Amino acid sequence: MKCFTCGGTMEPAQTTFFSQLKNCILIVKNVPCSKCRQCGEEYFDGDTIDRLEDLMQTAENLASELLIIEYNTTAAA
Structure with missing residues (x-):
C-alpha cells in the first residue's frame, strides 16, 4: 500500500490514539x-x-476527565 500523502511505503505498526470528547x-x-x-x-x-x-x-458514558485504554485488551469486547 502506498501513502496517500507522499506516496511512500506503508508498513504495519502500532500507535497511540488521542481524542478530546x-x-x-x-x-x-x-x-x-x-x-x-x-x-x-x-x-x-x-x-x-x-x-x-x-x-x-463508551468513554463518554463512563469517564469524567481522562480515560486511558489498552487497545489489545479491549478489542475482543
Whole structure:
C-alpha cells in the first residue's frame, strides 16, 4: 500500500490514539495502524475505526476527565 500523502511505503505498526470528547480526554494505546516509512503518516483500517468509535462512545458514558485504554485488551469486547 502506498501513502496517500507522499506516496511512500506503508508498513504495519502500532500507535497511540488521542481524542478530546465532550467530558473527557481518551487515550488508546497500541492501536494497530499502517504507518508511512517516509513521512510517518498513519492510517487505520475500517475495523479499527469502528472499534475506536465504540471506545469513544463508551468513554463518554463512563469517564469524567481522562480515560486511558489498552487497545489489545479491549478489542475482543
